Amino acid sequence: xxxxxxxxxxxxxxxxxxxxxxxxxxxxxxxxxxxxxxxxxxxxxxxxxxxxxxxxxxxxxxxxxxxxxxxxxxxxxxxxxxxxxxxxxxxxxxxxxxxxxxx
Numbered sequence: 134x135x136x137x138x139x140x141x142x143x144x145x146x147x148x149x150x151x152x153x154x155x156x157x158x159x160x161x162x163x164x165x166x167x168x169x170x171x172x173x174x175x176x177x178x179x180x181x182x183x184x185x186x187x188x189x190x191x192x193x194x195x196x197x198x199x200x201x202x203x204x205x206x207x208x209x210x211x212x213x214x215x216x217x218x219x220x221x222x223x224x225x226x227x228x229x230x231x232x233x234x235x236x
Contacts, residue, residue, distance in 0.1 A: 135211040139203035147217035150224065153189035157182055173198035178216025190228055 135141045162179035171210060198219030203209035 135209060135214050137203045137207040137209045139199045139207060140209040140211055140214040143196045143203060143211045143217045143221070144211075146192045146199060147220050149220030150189050150192040150196060150220070153185050153192065157185040157189065160185060172198070190224060192229065193221050195221075197225050200219035 135144055160178060160181045164176070164182075167180040169176045196217050198221070200209075200214050200221060203214055204218065
């Protein structure tokens with residue numbers, strides 16, 4: 134378990150990241166099964182997905198920066214902090230890829 138406050142924040146933020154990401158996947162699956170993405174008209178799922186994905190991304194980025202700060206400044210050595218920092222780095226990599234190289 135993490136010893137520092139920032140290490141604990143990093144771990145909890147990555148837990149929130151996964152929970153919100155799973156919730157977004159469930160919302161997408163339910164919307165797709167109801168045919169919400171087939172029509173050109175506005176539907177509620179177009180609001181729900183960004184409302185869950187954007188906070189999930191922010192949570193992943195914050196987990197990365199909290200983890201890096203805890204590891205470098207406070208010498209945190211918990212394996213959970215290293216894992217949450219690595220997953221947060223993957224979220225950072227994805228966000229930067231979407232911003233720098235849009236498709």
